[in-house]
Amino acid sequence: MALSAKSFFVENKPNLQPDIRLNLEKEFFCSIKLSNGTFKTTWPNRFKDIDLEVIKYLQKQAAVKPKTFLDIGVSSGRSTYEWFLSLKDAGFQPKMKGTDLILTAYLIRICSGIYVLAEKNGHPLQFDLINVVIRSWNRRLDYFTGYFCLTIALKRIFKPEFLLKKIHYGEKQLKKSSCQENTKKIKLLSPIIREDCPIEFYEDDILAKNSGSFKRKYDMIRVCNLLNKGYFTLDQLRLGLKNIIEKLSGPGSYLLINRTVDAINHGALFRFRDDGRLESVLQLGKGSEIEDLVLEMTID
Numbered sequence: 606m607a608l609s610a611k612s613f614f615v616e617n618k619p620n621l622q623p624d625i626r627l628n629l630e631k632e633f634f635c636s637i638k639l640s641n642g643t644f645k646t647t648w649p650n651r652f653k654d655i656d657l658e659v660i661k662y663l664q665k666q667a668a669v670k671p672k673t674f675l676d677i678g679v680s681s682g683r684s685t686y687e688w689f690l691s692l693k694d695a696g697f698q699p700k701m702k703g704t705d706l707i708l709t710a711y712l713i714r715i716c717s718g719i720y721v722l723a724e725k726n727g728h729p730l731q732f733d734l735i736n737v738v739i740r741s742w743n744r745r746l747d748y749f750t751g752y753f754c755l756t757i758a759l760k761r762i763f764k765p766e767f768l769l770k771k772i773h774y775g776e777k778q779l780k781k782s783s784c785q786e787n788t789k790k791i792k793l794l795s796p797i798i799r800e801d802c803p804i805e806f807y808e809d810d811i812l813a814k815n816s817g818s819f820k821r822k823y824d825m826i827r828v829c830n831l832l833n834k835g836y837f838t839l840d841q842l843r844l845g846l847k848n849i850i851e852k853l854s855g856p857g858s859y860l861l862i863n864r865t866v867d868a869i870n871h872g873a874l875f876r877f878r879d880d881g882r883l884e885s886v887l888q889l890g891k892g893s894e895i896e897d898l899v900l901e902m903t904i905d
């Protein structure tokens with residue numbers, strides 16, 4: 606059974622052992638599927654190997670050390686923070702930002718003991734029925750066990766329009782007073798990301814046109830487990846890549862694309878050339894499944 610947002614984010618359990626806390630965090634984020642069909646799946650130390658390999662490359666080969674870094678599709682932000690720490694340990698002075706489509710969700714109290722965690726568009730992410738957590742999506746096994754009936758029934762009862770009304774009402778109440786009992790706004794970030802965290806996090810959609818504040822800003826961008834062929838069509842992948850490459854600062858900047866399969870990282874580090882194209886300079890594991898798409902991109 607998945608962990609409830611209420612117990613992970615709201616009920617503070619200070620006495621938990623660190624390894625249990627890490628497992629709970631992994632369990633929670635791996636159970637969340639967004640309305641666009643992507644998962645929030647992530648876990649601690651997921652990229653330690655590639656972070657070190659890329660740092661080694663940059664130390665040897667980069668003419669100028671990157672200073673501005675962007676992690677796209679951060680999920681809990683934990684691996685973004687880990688990347689920041691590895692760069693600092695290696696002598697870099699990173700100024701880092703992280704983005705994700707969804708960083709805020711709403712925990713809606715329907716009545717005593719019944720909660721729904723929802724995206725801001727009203728899409729349910731999780732149902733909590735007196736501490737029994739029901740996913741809003743189904744695994745293949747759920748069709749054999751009958752679990753899927755529960756999901757369907759709950760989705761019929763708690764429709765997005767209904768949840769959206771609750772969210773709007775909760776937002777209005779929040780404006781009047783900082784404390785709102787029935788609808789809580791939750792930052793879907795790891796507890797490791799505290800107020801004094803040196804990384805800034807923003808919501809941003811890779812498929813939406815870039816706002817000026819992100820264009821041509823970053824010496825290095827990392828995109829892990831997002832530009833996957835299973836998540837997006839080829840046209841969407843091209844559009845996402847175009848928007849991401851527009852954020853690179855220019856010739857000499859880097860783009861790291863990675864996909865984790867069975868806990869093994871496969872990706873590539875690309876360098877922005879003077880002629881406005883990207884070249885692959887480092888292969889990680891078996892390489893990136895979208896390398897051909899990256900190499901065909903041209904940048905004005």
Ligand SMILES: C[S@@+](CC[C@H](N)C(=O)[O-])C[C@H]1O[C@@H](n2cnc3c(N)ncnc32)[C@H](O)[C@@H]1O
Nearest residue numbers: 643644645646647678680705706810811829830
């Ligand atoms: C599988 S998780 C990967 C998280 C982390 N990068 C990792 O590999 O551990 C994919 C992340 O991409 C985010 N995402 C999905 N669609 C997105 C979009 N269109 N724009 C930006 N982020 C998106 C999801 O919210 C989720 O946090």
